[in-house]
Amino acid sequence: MSMVKLVNIRKSFGDLEVLKGVNLEVSQGEVVCIIGASGSGKSTLLRCLNQLERISDGEIYIEDVLSDKRANNKDLMKIDPVTVQSLCADLGMVFQSFNLFPHLTVIDNVTIAPLIVKKIDKKIAETRALDLLSMVGLSEKKDEYPSRLSGGQQQRVAIARALAMDPKIMMFDEPTSALDPELVGEVLATMRQLAEKGMTMLIVTHEIGFAREVADRVIFMDAGVICEEGSPEEVLLNPKEERTKSFLNKIL
Amino acid sequence: MLNEIQLWAIVNGTIVTLEIAIVAIIFGAIFGVVVALGRLSKSKVANTLSWFYIWFFRGTPMLLQLFIIYYAIPIIYLDATGSTFTVNPMIAAFVAFSLNATAYLAEIIRAAIESIDGGQMEASKALGMSYRQAMTKIIIPQTYKRLVAPMGNELIMLLKDTSLVSTIALFDLLRTTKTMASATGSWIYYIYAAAIYLFLTTIIQVVFDKMEKKLGIYER
Numbered sequence: 001m002s003m004v005k006l007v008n009i010r011k012s013f014g015d016l017e018v019l020k021g022v023n024l025e026v027s028q029g030e031v032v033c034i035i036g037a038s039g040s041g042k043s044t045l046l047r048c049l050n051q052l053e054r055i056s057d058g059e060i061y062i063e064d065v066l067s068d069k070r071a072n073n074k075d076l077m078k079i080d081p082v083t084v085q086s087l088c089a090d091l092g093m094v095f096q097s098f099n100l101f102p103h104l105t106v107i108d109n110v111t112i113a114p115l116i117v118k119k120i121d122k123k124i125a126e127t128r129a130l131d132l133l134s135m136v137g138l139s140e141k142k143d144e145y146p147s148r149l150s151g152g153q154q155q156r157v158a159i160a161r162a163l164a165m166d167p168k169i170m171m172f173d174e175p176t177s178a179l180d181p182e183l184v185g186e187v188l189a190t191m192r193q194l195a196e197k198g199m200t201m202l203i204v205t206h207e208i209g210f211a212r213e214v215a216d217r218v219i220f221m222d223a224g225v226i227c228e229e230g231s232p233e234e235v236l237l238n239p240k241e242e243r244t245k246s247f248l249n250k251i252l
Numbered sequence: 253m254l255n256e257i258q259l260w261a262i263v264n265g266t267i268v269t270l271e272i273a274i275v276a277i278i279f280g281a282i283f284g285v286v287v288a289l290g291r292l293s294k295s296k297v298a299n300t301l302s303w304f305y306i307w308f309f310r311g312t313p314m315l316l317q318l319f320i321i322y323y324a325i326p327i328i329y330l331d332a333t334g335s336t337f338t339v340n341p342m343i344a345a346f347v348a349f350s351l352n353a354t355a356y357l358a359e360i361i362r363a364a365i366e367s368i369d370g371g372q373m374e375a376s377k378a379l380g381m382s383y384r385q386a387m388t389k390i391i392i393p394q395t396y397k398r399l400v401a402p403m404g405n406e407l408i409m410l411l412k413d414t415s416l417v418s419t420i421a422l423f424d425l426l427r428t429t430k431t432m433a434s435a436t437g438s439w440i441y442y443i444y445a446a447a448i449y450l451f452l453t454t455i456i457q458v459v460f461d462k463m464e465k466k467l468g469i470y471e472r
Contacts, residue, residue: 050377051377085381085382088378089379089380093378099371099372099374099375101375102470104470112379116389117380147470147471161379
């Protein structure tokens with residue numbers, strides 16, 4: 001079963017076309033890392049999946065269910081907001097800038113969505129949140145406000161918060177790019193742990209070493225298209241495309 | 253010094269002043285949220301209505317709005333139906349000041365909502381929250397601290413502007429003391445009025461400062 005399938009996705013912001021026909025299928029348990037220069041459309045691709053951005057053209061399937069179909073910026077299917085919300089709840093998202101809720105304590109950050117979206121019992125939600133916080137190694141910080149945490153800790157809370165909705169796919173949008181170098185490792189360790197548990201993951205990253213280690217597949221995007229894809233060895237060690245080679249040369 | 257009758261008159265005047273300011277700030281805050289959400293709404297109708305509301309109530313003098321409600325509406329009613337009807341001046345003051353405060357507070361609230369980082373709404377949506385849930389649980393609670401200072405400002409302005417109600421037959425603090433000053437020829441009553449205004453605004457200032465500190469507890 002494919003968890004995510006994108007068919008000929010295009011996305012324009014005004015005159016600027018950032019995605020120029022992307023096809024991608026991710027199967028269950030697969031860890032896919034997307035690499036590429038800034039402006040290549042990697043983040044936009046993730047944001048289109050959970051409809052933070054609406055695609056201009058193409059079809060999106062989540063677990064083989066059509067979730068969005070558009071052409072020339074017009075809907076070709078009726079979009080019911082409640083269905084979209086439940087589809088998005090299946091797609092956990094971790095942002096570059098964490099986006100924790102600053103007015104809520106760590107535990108409330110993790111429980112709020114299960115409480116108000118899934119209407120789960122408070123006790124159950126808190127027990128689950130504590131499990132997740134201990135998984136990311138932060139159970140002792142549960143009553144702190146996010147402003148008291150380091151960037152790496154905030155990002156781990158953000159991962160726990162996304163996991164609390166029991167997503168089927170976790171999407172990471174440059175999760176370590178805003179972190180001080182010494183804090184990158186703890187976030188990658190948490191992600192590695194998730195990958196080992198069999199979570200389906202879609203990761204936009206600049207951490208080539210990490211991609212090589214955990215990815216089942218690496219995708220190199222350039223100028224709004226998938227330029228090259230394959231196993232980490234193929235794409236990262238023996239790239240065929242000139243553009244992939246020059247990108248890797250620049251960042252390694 | 254004040255005799256007992258004068259003292260009670262001043263107390264009653266102070267109560268009128270306070271009542272109008274407090275009613276206006278409460279209703280202004282409630283309807284202000286509604287008008288602010290209208291301004292932020294994608295709906296053309298809600299947006300335009302809110303825009304015109306703010307345009308009218310900020311763009312015309314408070315005193316004129318008071319006159320329209322107290323003097324003009326009964327005349328319009330008489331012309332339309334042939335029967336007379338009077339507006340209770342206190343009700344007129346409540347309505348006029350609430351409508352006016354709504355317009356100012358709506359702009360304050362809108363600016364506060366817009367100052368919240370866009371990532372907050374995105375994170376809420378990504379977690380499956382509806383727009384309404386994201387607004388009520390995530391975005392609006394984060395504006396409280398930022399609202400305290402401008403709300404305190406607005407309340408102090410309201411408290412002083414209530415002196416306009418002397419034009420519609422109400423005895424607020426200023427009119428009460430002015431009447432005494434005219435009747436006795438003594439300026440001391442103005443000092444009393446100033447002292448009471450300052451006392452009330454001091455309380456507002458202190459309470460709002462405390463609230464701001466308390467609501468900012470989650471900020472380092």
